[in-house]
Amino acid sequence: MGVNLTPYDDKPGFYENPREWWGKLNLYDIIRLRTSIIFSNKRLSVKSMDEKIAEAILEAAASTKPVYSEVYFRKPPKPRPIIDTQLKPVGIQGEVEKISITENPKVPRRVDQLIQERIPARDAVIELYISGLDVYYIQRIFSAAGLGVRKKFVPTRWTITAVDKIISQHIFRRVKHYKEYPTYEIYHTSYIGNRYTIFIIPGTWSIEMIEVWLPHSVWVPGSKPYIYTVHELEDGKPNDEDGGYYAIRLSVLEFLDKQKRQAKVIVVREITPEYFAPVGSWQIRESIRNAFKQRPEKPGSLEEALAILARKTILSLEEIVKNSKLLDIVQRQKMITEFF
Template structure:
């Protein structure tokens, strides 16, 4: 989490604090929810609500944010129109009446009318590389839904199916064209999975879990495909984050290398890039990507969607360079949407890996720093050395 004091002056010029909010609000939920992870398994569970003065449907919709080309400051302005109306509960409190209402509004495909009564309003910034920012938090006394909640048939069927496991439900929703952000919303509020395993899941965990489940599903499909025919570099940029995805003919292997540049949000006072890397082989990795966290799975999802679309597999090096232009963390959705929408758009082909490496090095602010951290390049060069012995 980022503290108020760590946020840049630009944040404060854009952020609107709800200083005059009363204890009762008649408004709209985008719909949206947010579940914290502190003090697990007794956690804060909340609905996202605004006062109805603006279009609520856009307030918790990352896919639409990218489609509209929103900047990081657009996101800050949008999210400042929300109050996180929350209550404290055990992760197993699915029969709690307030939790049940948050579950009900969370399945909606359109904004939901709500009435909220608060105990008090707390000003506390929530901003990190997982979540879209929030800064207005209300301690919830009661929440009522005052309009009908509509959802697609596939959503209704799976939230009411207590025999299907959560992974199968996530994949069915994805195949049913339900946006990833909505699947994450349902996952976090305990609406998916078999009865005995349903529980509340912190939002940051659910974001990564859904990205991971969908990614594993797509990986298991593409490993049966032929390899890409040449070395390719796909380049994309969004909100001060720059992405280079190198596709190399070979079996599926994937690594993410993150370069946090000096002056960027995660390296404000540094003199050199901070470098983080994680790697998986054809059947995935054991455990969690500890070094790059949710970015590993979010970026992998975009790459796998592209490979599935073109019917190929590849060995993949994804590089994320976080520049000083990234002033405020807006959530890992920006990496997911940048890559899944950018793959195949700005693309260059090369006759060999070294040409691709030279192109990437010349394009990165960090130059060739990443090379010393690339396990896949080491493996590739070792394979070549054995071939010519």
């Protein structure tokens, strides 16, 4: 665990704000931005809350504005790049001897109360989200042992998925009672070598992620795409656990909640060779959120919708249909309806 030390400039908060990066920074910009940070870390027990370093980490995490910090390292920090599908890039790292927060952190009153109280982490996460606090801020507090009955540190990777899962499940409990979406809609966006096509189908809640690593992309050196799918049906229980899936699920449910509708939703994520260095699941979450800000195409039938889907995606429609559990269900339901 540790704190990120940004270069001295007039926008230190920008280094930790993925919402501000989307559409403004390219992949090189993001890597350059994040690798200019010094990540000061120290190995701590997940249950350790007595050490002054642990307290300083929590103070920095809970502050809604960046705070000035003094950090003493055991050895000079060194470049140790971390590039990961879930985590934001990290460049320079150093083991901490001492951390001091040299100004008063700005902590919302209720956040300070939740840190002192011992209520389930799930309830605390939901309360903070409902109050309007940013999901990335909630992740920081959760990871820094600020929430829960038994306060303990949580690895960042687990934190990201846990927060997405908790919040999306909270929204799902509302969405499943809404009326069904009235029309087919297709949204599309692309960012830093990731292409997202979102297909909304009238019906009861279901969702599917079709993740396609295209040939010659970062994890697929060969000539054939790698296709991975996760889906859930009306019961809200996915057939697999995946961090990218939960980032998509949260953004889709946020949109449906605003529309006061439920629907079947298929999200095709295509990763191209342009995405040569993964920069974290934030770009998945923010890409879906931004896709829903675009004007959708509204086909009048399933056949027309599939034709549009074929134009939007690099993967062939045949491959999408072959790998999609939801399209199989929708097509079978349509055949039964037409038969009767």
